[in-house]
Amino acid sequence: MASSPITDVAIIGCGLSGLCVALVLRSYSIPCTIYEKRSTHRQGGSISLFPNSLRILDSLGVYQTIRAHGFPLSTSIIKDESFQTIRTVQVCDEARYGYPLLRIARDAILDVLVAAARERGVEIYFDHRFVSIVPSADDAPPSEPITLTFTNAAPRSAALVVGADGLRSRVRSVTPSFKSADPQYVGQALIAWSVPYAQLRYPVPLSEVPLGMAMIVRRGMVLFVPDDPSGKSVRVAVQLALTHREFLAWKTLGGQRDKLLDILRNGGEQGEKAADWEWPDLVASAIEIAEKDHDSIPIFLWPYFTIPTMETWVAKTDKAVLLGDAAHVFPPTGAQGAGMAIEDAHGLGMALAEAMTGTTDISLALAQWQSWRRQRVQQVTEFSSQVNKSRVALASSGQDRGKAPAEQGFRDDMDWLYGWRSAEQWSLWKQQQEDKS
Numbered sequence: 001m002a003s004s005p006i007t008d009v010a011i012i013g014c015g016l017s018g019l020c021v022a023l024v025l026r027s028y029s030i031p032c033t034i035y036e037k038r039s040t041h042r043q044g045g046s047i048s049l050f051p052n053s054l055r056i057l058d059s060l061g062v063y064q065t066i067r068a069h070g071f072p073l074s075t076s077i078i079k080d081e082s083f084q085t086i087r088t089v090q091v092c093d094e095a096r097y098g099y100p101l102l103r104i105a106r107d108a109i110l111d112v113l114v115a116a117a118r119e120r121g122v123e124i125y126f127d128h129r130f131v132s133i134v135p136s137a138d139d140a141p142p143s144e145p146i147t148l149t150f151t152n153a154a155p156r157s158a159a160l161v162v163g164a165d166g167l168r169s170r171v172r173s174v175t176p177s178f179k180s181a182d183p184q185y186v187g188q189a190l191i192a193w194s195v196p197y198a199q200l201r202y203p204v205p206l207s208e209v210p211l212g213m214a215m216i217v218r219r220g221m222v223l224f225v226p227d228d229p230s231g232k233s234v235r236v237a238v239q240l241a242l243t244h245r246e247f248l249a250w251k252t253l254g255g256q257r258d259k260l261l262d263i264l265r266n267g268g269e270q271g272e273k274a275a276d277w278e279w280p281d282l283v284a285s286a287i288e289i290a291e292k293d294h295d296s297i298p299i300f301l302w303p304y305f306t307i308p309t310m311e312t313w314v315a316k317t318d319k320a321v322l323l324g325d326a327a328h329v330f331p332p333t334g335a336q337g338a339g340m341a342i343e344d345a346h347g348l349g350m351a352l353a354e355a356m357t358g359t360t361d362i363s364l365a366l367a368q369w370q371s372w373r374r375q376r377v378q379q380v381t382e383f384s385s386q387v388n389k390s391r392v393a394l395a396s397s398g399q400d401r402g403k404a405p406a407e408q409g410f411r412d413d414m415d416w417l418y419g420w421r422s423a424e425q426w427s428l429w430k431q432q433q434e435d436k437s
């Protein structure tokens with residue numbers, strides 16, 4: 001299909017994927033604008049980033065600033081309810097990959113990315129809730145710009161729209177060729193809050209407490225991970241099986257602190273605590289701190305959703321493209337959702353730059369980007385599912401925990417995941433395709 005020059009790229013969503021694609025596009029002097037429905041880029045919560053995505057952030061000139069806000073982890077200790085170590089997991093070898101596993105508040109990364117994007121000439125419009133593309137991205141004439149409409153702002157035109165608008169992507173739902181399906185709840189949710197590390201009741205002296213722990217309990221898993229550079233604050237995240245709700249009901253529950261505390265106290269939604277069950281004292285102490293510090297400790301709720309595998313991430317006129325959570329959602333166990341969003345964004349920026357400079361037609365550039373990214377996304381999805389299975393086996397293996405399957409991949413050679421060099425892999429992949437044809 002003949003294509004128009006990329007004069008302006010509209011990016012819907014000021015999350016990790018939207019900001020990263022903007023930075024890559026600006027590094028090739030491609031004009032782009034971000035539209036965000038909320039009045040701020042801040043989202044709350046904390047995440048783990050691994051060398052594959054940190055290397056990309058380094059190439060964008062923002063890694064050193066981001067690292068200063070995070071806490072590097074090399075091992076994670078898996079404990080049982082009585083604080084016995086089940087396993088020590090080497091999560092990432094900084095000496096080997098040049099980057100650590102970085103635990104970091106999501107807002108700290110977003111703050112750095114927003115500042116860098118503005119410095120490099122990206123305009124960011126908040127309070128711009130994207131509604132539609134006129135004409136639809138499936139019907140737009142190739143040589144003409146499309147118009148984007150917003151609920152609360154004037155329409156804007158662009159040559160191409162990038163849907164970096166997350167799990168419930170509107171770009172996905174208004175473009176028929178994406179055949180959008182509603183996100184599905186997968187039966188598990190995470191309730192998380194931060195507490196001062198030293199205030200928890202550990203069953204051993206503080207000097208013997210590891211930074212970075214997962215405690216396997218009868219009702220699920222509880223994570224204790226540092227979430228500030230000093231390691232003095234620890235993020236407690238309780239993963240529980242909660243009942244299915246409609247989207248708005250999840251939103252309501254997320255704002256009901258007392259109900260979340262009830263769920264935490266009871267270890268689920270059964271109304272009252274089962275007579276034969278109680279939290280290990282360490283977890284109970286974390287809940288008590290959240291109960292006491294009502295005003296200063298926010299509690300976050302994240303139900304886990306997935307979307308069915310999509311047939312395409314590129315609209316048939318090449319006028320709209322999806323990336324990050326708008327295109328695929330990962331099981332939380334691999335902690336690679338943000339990593340894949342950053343990888344997608346970097347690859348898309350490189351592909352669009354090639355189309356911009358005329359080395360590749362835009363249809364070909366987008367088709368190549370998609371094939372390349374699909375292979376990688378598939379591989380990482382399989383890895384995340386494997387980690388999930390081994391955790392379930394570990395939780396249910398009772399006395400035989402020591403014999404439960406190891407966390408595949410975390411233990412073995414991880415070069416394929418952490419050693420990823422996006423620009424080199426992209427050139428190599430294209431070369432291999434050329435050799436095959």
Ligand SMILES: Cc1cc2nc3c(=O)[nH]c(=O)nc-3n(C[C@H](O)[C@H](O)[C@H](O)COP(=O)(O)OP(=O)(O)OC[C@H]3O[C@@H](n4cnc5c(N)ncnc54)[C@H](O)[C@@H]3O)c2cc1C
Nearest residue numbers: 013015016017037048130165166302324325335337338339
């Ligand atoms: C509990 C939890 C823990 C996680 N932990 C990790 C982890 O440790 N490591 C990891 O790699 N990943 C983790 N992830 C996954 C990771 O957070 C996501 O994969 C990543 O944030 C996706 O980024 P994104 O930019 O694609 O989407 P988002 O971060 O969802 O950003 C989308 C943006 O688009 C905006 N938007 C939506 N609709 C519109 C509209 N109509 N108009 C304008 N703007 C719109 C939204 O407001 C938002 O700002 C975790 C996820 C969860 C839920």
